[in-house]
Amino acid sequence: MPEFRGWKRLKRVLPVLNRQAGWWVDPPELRDGIPIGSLVAPLRYDVMLRLEFFKWYQEHRDDYSDLTDLVAAAQQTSYYSWFVFSDCVRRARGRLLQDESLLRKAFAERVQRSAALFDSVFSSGYRKNTSIILKTGEHLHRPSTYRGCPSGKLVSGRYFLADGCHRLALLMRLGLTVLPHGYYRVRCFREFSPFDSTALLVRSGTVPTARYFKFLSRRYTVPHIFPDVSSFVDFIRNCRPHLLDEVRSILQVDGYWDDGTTL
Known part of the structure; x- marks a missing residue:
């Protein structure tokens, strides 16, 4: 029987395919839902920027007569900073960042979709038929930023937000603190590294200090909310030392x- 010539290449490719292939799971520990704070903090500050946009849009949507004016105003908000650092820009390999007209067009389309989603939810209610996607892995690697570069954070969570970030932000705007069972699906992989948008956004100067620590408080000090490093760290040290x-x-x-921060 003749030897299959592609066997050596197949042996190299199969491990990669096995790591990338995933399957749907329904973890019993999530049957009562999952706290939204644990999905957002500490890795997904980009969801908070989406939430800020929805708050801004709700307050100002009647102030602008057409989409052009709305987009121009939105470009002055943190939502635009998020967009520049978002996956859709990075996946274009810098093409949008090199062409201002393309960047503005793409941002206008994003604002239009987000505004339409908000209007639909607030006029007709939230439809859970489009699930928010969470991911996990049999072997979890440390979080990574773009192109798989490890961010270095140690995170104890097992379930991570993957798709449906705008919808999750809208649920937060509606006042939900727990994502109910049935609103999400979980996909498991052999190996998985969760995405760390917070590290990128902090480096860009998009995240004010007070908001950053209030953001971390959603996971680590709930129900207490702290706006600064001193009060946040003091609470962890005194009340939840297992998180040090x-x-x-x-x-x-x-x-x-x-050097002045001690735990």
Whole structure:
């Protein structure tokens, strides 16, 4: 029997395919839902920027007569900063960043879709037929930024937000603190590294200090909310010392740790 010539190449490709192939799971521990704070913090500050946009849009949507004016105003908000650092820009390999007209067009389309989603939900209610996608892995690697570069954070969570970020932000705007079972699906992989948008956004100067620590509080100090490093760290040290190593690694990566910060 003649030897299959592509066998050596297939042996190289199969491990990659096995890592990328996923399957749907329904973890019993999530049957009562999953706290939204644990899906957002500490890795997905981009969801908070979406939430800020929806708040801004709700307050100002009647102030602008057409889409052009709305987009021009939105370009002055943190939502535009998020867009520049978002996947859709990076996946274009910098093409949008090199052409201002393309960037403005893409942002206008994003604003139009987000506004339409908001209007639909607030006029007809939230439809859960389009699930929010979470991901997990049999072997979880440390979080990574673009192109798989590890961010270095130590995170204890097992389920991570993957798709449906605008819808999750809208649910937060509606006041939900727990994502109900039936609103999401979970896809498991052999190996998985969750995406860390927070590290990128912090480096860009998009995240004010007070908002950053209120954001972390959603996961680590709930129901208490702290606006600064001192009060946040003091609470962790005194009330939740089992989180010390995790919090230290997060603050170090995001640049909020210095010699004066002690845990």
